[in-house]
Amino acid sequence: MAETATAAPATAEDYDPFRPDFYTSDPFGVYRRLRNEAPVAYNERWGWWVLTRFEDVRAAALDADTFRSFEGMDIDDSRLEQVPPGSIGSMDNPRHDQVRSVVQPYFLPRRIAQLEDGIRAVVRDLVGSWRDRAAGGRATVDLAQELAWPMPFDVFFHLMGLPSRHADDPLDRARREQLEHWTHELKDRVPGTPHLTPVARAATAGVQQFFIDLLEDRRRAARDDLVTAFVEADIDGVPFVDAQVTPNSEVSGLMMILFLGGVESTAGLTGTLFRLLAENPDQRALLQADPSLIPAAVEEAMRLITPLQLTARTTSREVTLHGVTIPAGGRVVLVMGAANRDERQFPDPDRFDITRPRGRHLGFGEGVHGCLGAPLARLEARIALEEALPVLGDYEPAGPPTFYPSSPNMYVWKNLPVTFGRTARRPHVEAVSHRTTTVTxxxxxxxxxxxxxxxxxxxxxxxxxxxxxxxxxxxxxxxxxxxxxxxxxxxxxxxxxxxxxxxxxxxxxxxxxxxxxxxxxxxxxxxxxxxxxxxxxxxxxNNFPLVDSPRYLFIAGGIGITPILAMIRAAEAAGADWRLVYGGRHRASMAFLDELAVYGDRVSVRPQDETGLLDLEALLGTPQPDTLVYCCGPEPLLAAVEEHCGGWPRGALHVERFAPRPQGEPARTESFEVELARSELTLTVPPDRSILSVVEEAGVGVLSSCAEGTCGTCETAVLGGVPDHRDSVLGPDEREANDCMMICVSRSSGPRLVLDL
Ligand code: FES
Known part of the structure; x- marks a missing residue:
């Protein structure tokens, strides 16, 4: 998200979570300015005081006598209609603790841990088909719609003793789908205001009646589930559930909070977690290498982009903080999303760093209203990562995500499309912030x-x-x-x-x-x-990935044996039919012969001074069915292998070059223009300079390494124009697609290129 700088002092008017684009523009920039310039800010339009610093938000959340909840924790009309006065989110003590004690035993970490197998089965069911989808190469999945949302839905249904998505009874499935539908309609707001639309009101009534019917059902026929536990609970001998349950009953509010908190917050956390890992491949690589970091990644996502961005309180007395006096009865918004990025508490707070030393964050709230379902949310997010990450591998964003049009306190994704599966090239520039020369x-x-x-x-x-x-x-x-x-x-x-x-x-x-x-x-x-x-x-x-095949012919020349060594191990482990022909000048110059000896006659060692040049005609003269050829070595060998494979099916030959492939004259000898779409810059590339050097000089950050078109680091997406590919990385199909290029050496065939920089 772009962060804008402005010289005007921050005011609480800058903070307007009702604005439809507030969370998709730059909320964290607004938070930073408020923390630094107006840590207790009064918003006249909405009549709130806004707290954004970590210590202030935490102190207020812990001081339940001063910062009270009876007017609701929401800032919009849902506090009146969806979680009405008298429900647990709008309760102060002693009643709050009494009601919480009814449900708390079911959310103790020990009890939640018993759900692990059930949650894992839910996630496996959702993720199960993804691997097949990617069998033919790259595939796309919407992580929000296909994991982050349905997972907590299924878990909530499991907790409540409701039928699964695979229920036999079509009526059960229809009721479930209706509840899912209402869940999203509950969030319909009149844009820019705190008001629910008629659609949201109707959905609210539908969900409340669903819960009332469920309670009545369990009253008639008890089961081993949470709803039955509510029906059977008493507080000091008084039944917890009214004889006649209404939308205003305590139990109705409790179930709505469990539902909204359990589903939407967890969908927010899970979606954000996967999105952050897509945007930070360095952190994802750490996680892939060491899965014991998963709980830390969950906490870091919760800190950095807190699903529940704010909660509200009402002061029971006058409070003076940082020289500002909040009168008794003042509405105060505690912005956890801002507190969790407070530079006074977290070094480099805007960075997603899963190795950050563990510290307290306010992602699950604090004090009497601290999140009841925190152990469950943590468990679901952990299992989602454990099950989905190995399938997704090095996944990449596949287009812009869309934000969930939710209530003003939530940060949740509606769509998060990503591509995954065996990849020909890794992304290299996705985390680089352009428009600045100070990129890291x-x-x-x-x-x-x-x-x-x-x-x-x-x-x-x-x-x-x-x-x-x-x-x-x-x-x-x-x-x-x-x-x-x-x-x-x-x-x-x-x-x-x-x-x-x-x-x-x-x-x-x-x-x-x-x-x-x-x-x-x-x-x-x-x-x-x-x-x-x-x-x-x-x-x-990896520019030289091993594609699944029943048969391989590996050809290595000299030091070109190095990538092939790992490949033959993988081919052997996969049970493929493979052979390696390994050439070198003389035996003593050929590395790793001892390791290759274990493969017996699958490996042919051909020192040139003993057996002459490799007989490529015998090896490659006739295309072999279902066989992929992998070759790495010096340029003359690669060129000869390419020539001999002319009659093989397209895509059968895979080569890797250590040195640039010889190139002919560029397609265009004059200068040309490159438009950098994201940076809104148009630059001229003269004949004697590379696109990379011109782009870097303009202050736009692009990763690069070899600067000779062999490593793939500077790969850049092409949005318009036709590149003159002059690299040694892209294969024929990739060149023809013209959707990416190596800007360190490749140029333009025409007068203009448009790049995604
Ligand atoms: Fe290596 Fe461009 S920097 S391919």
Missing amino acids: LTTAEFEAEARVAAKREVADGVVALTLRDAGDRPLPAWEPGAHVDLVLDGTPTRQYSLCGDPADHSEYRLGVLRDPDGRGSSLFVHDRLQAGDTVRVRGPR
Whole structure:
């Protein structure tokens, strides 16, 4: 979300959560200014005092004698009609605690933990078909509509003893669908006002009657569920449920709060969590590498984008805070969404950082009205991540999300489309904020200090480096074919394929060939880098993914064996039929022969001084059915393999280049324009400069690494115009699609390109 700077002092008038675009414009910028310039601000239009600092919000939430709840916790008319006076959200003590004691035992962490299997079954049911959907490549899923919303719905139905979405009885299914429908209609507001529309009123009446009928049903026939527990409960010998339940009964308000809190807040938390992980692939990589961070990720999402952004209180006495006096009877809005980003409490508060030291946040409220369902929300979010993340892998946003048109206190997503499945390329620039020169590019990718745990000569002129995180944390997950950037002081950054075991998150292994004609990094590794030294690694990325196939032919030349090593391990594990032909100048220069020996005659070792050049005609002259060819090695080998595969089916050959593919003359020799759509800039790229350098000079941040079109880091989406692809990353189909390009080397075929920057 863009944050706008303005010189005018903040006032509470800036804070208007009734405004339809308030939460989609820049609420966090408004919060920041209020915290810093007007921590107790009076909004004349709505007659509220607004508290935004962490300590103030927390102190007010804890001081239930001064900041009372009898006028409701909402700021719109739902406090009168949906959670009416006399229900638990509008109650002060002692009655609040008495009513809460009826339901509290069912939400104790120990009791909630018993729901784990049921919740996991719900999530597996929702996620189950996604993997099949992505069987043919990338697929799309709406994480809001297909997980974040239906999961808490199903869990709520389970808790209340209601039929599941697979109920046999069509009447049960219809009632359930009706309740889902009403849930969304409950949120219909007259735009810009606190008023419910007639649609919302009708839905409110429908939900209330649904609960009343349910209570009556359980009164007639008890079951082992929460509703029966309400019916049978008493408070000091007085039945909790009235003989004649009405929408204004305490139990009606309690059920509405459980319903709204249980479904909408959890949908908000779950959607936000997955969205933040899509936008922060570095954090997602940490989570994928170390699932024990999942609870921390849930808390961090809850802090950063709190589903329940605010709650309201009424003062029982005059209160003076930061020099501002709030009279007795004043309506006060406690903005938890602002408090949770208070820089006085949280360093770098706007950053999503799942390794942030655990600290108290106000995402679940505090004090007597602290969230009853917090253990359940945490459990649901955790299970959603545990079950969905392995299926989604490195998922990416697939278009703009849409915001749920909710009541003014909620931050919830309605649609969150993402693409997932086996990916040809990782996203690289999605987290970069443009329009500023002070972007922190490293937030878009994992980058860490790594210690050289071992350096071993594995062939003449080849060393294997074993790298471990300097803090001994797990390293991000990777798949065969992936590479990392090795960032060394004083030499250009170079990319090296990962050749260790992808299942081992404790270390990366790289093979490095000494290249006297290179740009210096391999000489640095060979001559200066020692075990115990530290380097930086960035990535991993994968431009050379192993696509599922029953049969593979791997061809490696020299140091090109490194990505192939991990591939043959994966092919073997998958039970595929594979063979490797490995060429080199002479046997002593060929790395990892000892590791390859275990595969027996699946591997053909062909030193040139013993067996001559590889017989590519024999290997590739006749296309093999259902076979994919993977080749990595020096440019002459790649060019020859490409030529021999001319008759193979399109898509059968996969190559990876360590050096740029030779390019012909550019399609256009004159300068051309690039329009940067998000930055609203139009720049001229002269013939002697790259798009990347022109864009960077204009202050627009783009990640880049190799600057020669081989690593894929600078990949940029193309919105208009036709690129002149001059990289060594994209395959023929990807080039023809013309929807992305490597701006470090590729240019424009025409006078103008439009880029998503
Ligand atoms: Fe490596 Fe552009 S920076 S492809």
